[in-house]
Amino acid sequence: MSTTAHEHKEGTTRLYLGVWAALLGMTIVEVFLAYEHLPVQLMLICLMGLSIIKAALIVAYFMHLRFERLSLFLTLVPMWVLVTCLMFIFFPDSFRLLELRWP
Amino acid sequence: MSSAGQQAGVSSWEGGGSPFSINSKKLGMWLFIISDALTFTGVLMAYSYVRVASEEWPTPFHMWPSIVVSSIMTFCLLTSSITMVMAVTAAKQGRVQAAARWIHFTMLGGVAFLLLHANEWRELIHEGLRPFENPWGTPMFGATFFSLTGLHMLHVTIGVVLLGIIAAGFKRGRYTADHVEISGLYWHFVDLVWMFIFPLVYLLSVSME
Numbered sequence: 459m460s461t462t463a464h465e466h467k468e469g470t471t472r473l474y475l476g477v478w479a480a481l482l483g484m485t486i487v488e489v490f491l492a493y494e495h496l497p498v499q500l501m502l503i504c505l506m507g508l509s510i511i512k513a514a515l516i517v518a519y520f521m522h523l524r525f526e527r528l529s530l531f532l533t534l535v536p537m538w539v540l541v542t543c544l545m546f547i548f549f550p551d552s553f554r555l556l557e558l559r560w561p
Numbered sequence: 562m563s564s565a566g567q568q569a570g571v572s573s574w575e576g577g578g579s580p581f582s583i584n585s586k587k588l589g590m591w592l593f594i595i596s597d598a599l600t601f602t603g604v605l606m607a608y609s610y611v612r613v614a615s616e617e618w619p620t621p622f623h624m625w626p627s628i629v630v631s632s633i634m635t636f637c638l639l640t641s642s643i644t645m646v647m648a649v650t651a652a653k654q655g656r657v658q659a660a661a662r663w664i665h666f667t668m669l670g671g672v673a674f675l676l677l678h679a680n681e682w683r684e685l686i687h688e689g690l691r692p693f694e695n696p697w698g699t700p701m702f703g704a705t706f707f708s709l710t711g712l713h714m715l716h717v718t719i720g721v722v723l724l725g726i727i728a729a730g731f732k733r734g735r736y737t738a739d740h741v742e743i744s745g746l747y748w749h750f751v752d753l754v755w756m757f758i759f760p761l762v763y764l765l766s767v768s769m770e
Contacts, residue, residue, distance in 0.1 A: 489628065
């Protein structure tokens with residue numbers, strides 16, 4: 459099958475090690491943030507922001523999606539984003555669940 | 562966007578081309594990964610939902626051992642990902658022994674992760690954590706913790722077994738470099754999921770005492 463595929467542009471070992479170091483660095487920042495007394499919303503934004511960046515780095519470089527054709531990215535990622543957003547439709551219920559609870 | 566993989570003059574929509582320019586096995590793995598990503602999204606969202614809707618969410622994770630050990634577990638998974646990248650590179654260059662060796666390092670990272678995680682479970686169970694009761698607060702904490710981390714551990718276990726089979730088969734010439742790359746995709750995905758479980762489950766429940 460691989461005969462039909464064009465030669466993918468590959469990253470170098472140096473690039474991958476850089477990504478690995480960046481991922482480790484962001485993990486250390488996350489652990490540090492966990493012990494800072496930040497408001498919950500800010501903490502969530504920081505931690506999830508860093509996690510999304512880490513996930514993007516893993517998908518783009520380790521999983522080679524950056525080196526694949528754009529059509530593969532467009533088939534996979536927007537669908538995931540859309541379905542995840544749709545799941546959030548239920549989420550506001552959780553905020554009022556405490557008041558709805560039977561005493 | 563190049564037109565490589567398509568026959569001259571034939572559009573992707575008319576068939577006869579390869580719109581993704583990847584082999585069918587790799588496309589299959591990507592489709593599995595994206596559906597599995599939705600499974601984990603659903604489970605993580607259920608966890609967040611229960612957490613927001615609960616009054617006293619437990620914060621049982623002390624710096625030592627929980628946070629230090631889970632950070633080491635993160636290091637194990639991240640490092641096993643980079644060794645998997647090395648394995649794929651070696652496999653594509655036809656260096657069979659080197660590829661098998663890198664896959665074995667990757668499996669070692671996975672096994673270290675599993676052992677540390679199992680020990681973490683054992684300690685929490687020893688402290689009284691059960692699926693529907695615990696000494697710290699909301700009873701549902703145990704159910705969400707065990708199902709989330711358990712589902713992830715199951716994925717890591719399957720990954721280690723898969724890599725073992727692929728490494729042995731690649732050495733014997735049964736599997737190709739494509740198989741190594743595709744099993745690598747799965748392994749990186751398992752790593753990726755942990756990047757969300759670690760902050761959401763552990764770092765947002767650290768004990769400040």
